Amino acid sequence: MTGLLTTAKALFQAAVDRADPAKALRAQLASSPLPPLPEGGRNVLLALGKAAIPMMREALVLIPDAKQALAITNSENYTEIPGATVICGAHPVPDETSAAAGMAAIELARSLGPNDRLIALISGGGSALMVAPAPGLTLADKAAMNKLLLASGLEINEMNLIRQQLSETKGGGLLRHAAPAQVQAFILSDVIGDDLRAIASGPTVAPIGTRSQARKIMQRAGLWDRAPEAVRTYLSATEENQDASPPATNTLIGSNRHSLKAMMTAAAEGWNTKLVSHRLVGDVAEAAETVFQAAGSAPLDKPVALIFGGETTVQIRGTGLGGRNQELALRVAKLGAERLSGDWLFLSGGTDGRDGPTDAAGGIATPATWDAIKAAGLDPDALLANNDSYAALKAADALLITGGTGTNVADVQVFLRRPD
Structure with a gap:
């Protein structure tokens, strides 16, 4: 990993x-x-x-x-x-x-x-x-x-x-x-x-x-x-x-598109790289489903790198702390625990280095993330319902922390998966 x-x-x-x-x-x-x-x-x-x-x-x-x-x-x-x-x-x-x-x-x-x-x-x-x-x-x-x-x-x-x-x-x-x-x-x-x-x-x-x-x-x-x-x-x-x-x-x-092209270039060697979407927008729950549909349908004859860019939105129903990239990563962690096997990793981050009112740029999800939150004594479903993605990912050591980057071209995401 x-x-x-x-x-x-x-x-x-x-x-x-x-x-x-x-x-x-x-x-x-x-x-x-x-x-x-x-x-x-x-x-x-x-x-x-x-x-x-x-x-x-x-x-x-x-x-x-x-x-x-x-x-x-x-x-x-x-x-x-x-x-x-x-x-x-x-x-x-x-x-x-x-x-x-x-x-x-x-x-x-x-x-x-x-x-x-x-x-x-x-x-x-x-x-x-x-x-x-x-x-x-x-x-x-x-x-x-x-x-x-x-x-x-x-x-x-x-x-x-x-x-x-x-x-x-x-x-x-x-x-x-x-x-x-x-x-x-x-x-x-x-x-x-x-x-x-x-x-x-x-x-x-x-x-x-x-x-x-x-x-x-x-x-x-x-x-x-x-x-x-x-x-x-x-x-x-x-x-x-x-x-x-x-x-x-x-x-x-x-712009975001220029950055997505740079990601494609950087991942070219040794990866089956695909720009899935430069418009990953709308509700973060729907965006998580979009990511997983792409991950599930990608051929695995060699390692896959799926690239996304956009800016999702979060319906705030709770009082927790987080941001759209952290909630997206937490939702992907939940879907991964339920649906996906093998060796994979998802990263979602704001290119400005800050996601919502937190010190994190975003979040990271792996096959171990959801269970790691539980192992820390927390209920990940309850945290998700409370929009408390920051606490959930912090418990799993899954926050993306970069500090301010001095730029801002919205968000980028990458889903990496190796053959089982």
């Missing part, structure tokens, strides 16, 4: 390495240099997201004439950068630090003149790290809505559509504050399908939808009556013109 674990971790690291934000930004600016500014114009840098630190460091090297630089990231990735101001927001649930970050970004954008250029370096996590409630809303309203959304089971695009409608920065809000300055954004995607409107909730892109669409989604998901009154009031107001977002140049420089 040690060999499978080493291989799985190497493939996960290949995914993280391919998403290196500094390398991606360097390659992009080498192939497409920034055009010159009008006389007297200034370059101003704003980095937002879990990859903000490496992107900002690289940008300061590549754009040495930048007059101001602000980086907003999560506390796990915080470090000082000479020549830049670095502040932390909270993730996954925003707090006062996120609001302070939002105000700092708005003030920076508003300071720009018509000859200036805002260079935005955007990566996943920005939705929570930088917040600015829409008029009439408080930070408490935003935080309450974010908690509802994270527990709702909605697809990420639906969650982001709602978030955008409640924000002064999301859905092109940053563009409106920066106008009439130029805006050039370089984006590292953590969204499956790479919809630029959804990455960090699209601060430099036109919004995904409208207030009325947000209302309908919330009503369908049973969230409307549970939302704060101020949110319902705001979303019930007359629609404003949302087609007037100022123009911007948005360039995608990295």
Whole structure:
């Protein structure tokens, strides 16, 4: 089993390495240099997201004439950068630090003149790290809505559509504050399908939808009556013109698909390697079944490496601690104990190094995991029902711990199996 674990971790690291934000930004600016500014114009840098630190460091090297630089990231990735101001927001649930970050970004954008250029370096996590409630809303309203959304089971695009409608920065809000300055954004995607409107909730892109669409989604998901009154009031107001977002140049420089290709390359020698899905999304229980259907049908004439990528969702029914990758691994451990023989291992991890509000990037499942939880004196079924995947996997020494990676291109999974 040690060999499978080493291989799985190497493939996960290949995914993280391919998403290196500094390398991606360097390659992009080498192939497409920034055009010159009008006389007297200034370059101003704003980095937002879990990859903000490496992107900002690289940008300061590549754009040495930048007059101001602000980086907003999560506390796990915080470090000082000479020549830049670095502040932390909270993730996954925003707090006062996120609001302070939002105000700092708005003030920076508003300071720009018509000859200036805002260079935005955007990566996943920005939705929570930088917040600015829409008029009439408080930070408490935003935080309450974010908690509802994270527990709702909605697809990420639906969650982001709602978030955008409640924000002064999301859905092109940053563009409106920066106008009439130029805006050039370089984006590292953590969204499956790479919809630029959804990455960090699209601060430099036109919004995904409208207030009325947000209302309908919330009503369908049973969230409307549970939302704060101020949110319902705001979303019930007359629609404003949302087609007037100022123009911007948005360039995608990295994504989950690039990382999946890197995993395929890294696993090529000695493995029957297959990219099963780059859209492992939706409910985590259904995703676990998808993984097992692929594992059960794979030919075993030689070792098999099945690769997946995506971002699942968890219906929160309990009070436990965990994340979508940990719960997926725990569910696979349960299915494996019931259905699968032989030598196998499953790893699911967030490329940012953090899964939910925990210190783990994800989880690992083997034929021994489910029984190891029982051997520790715990009931794995009860822990699963309580969404307590962290405690379950910790008891089995099955957590994937990497620390912050400085990047974020959603989640990757690998299922390894040797012939019986």
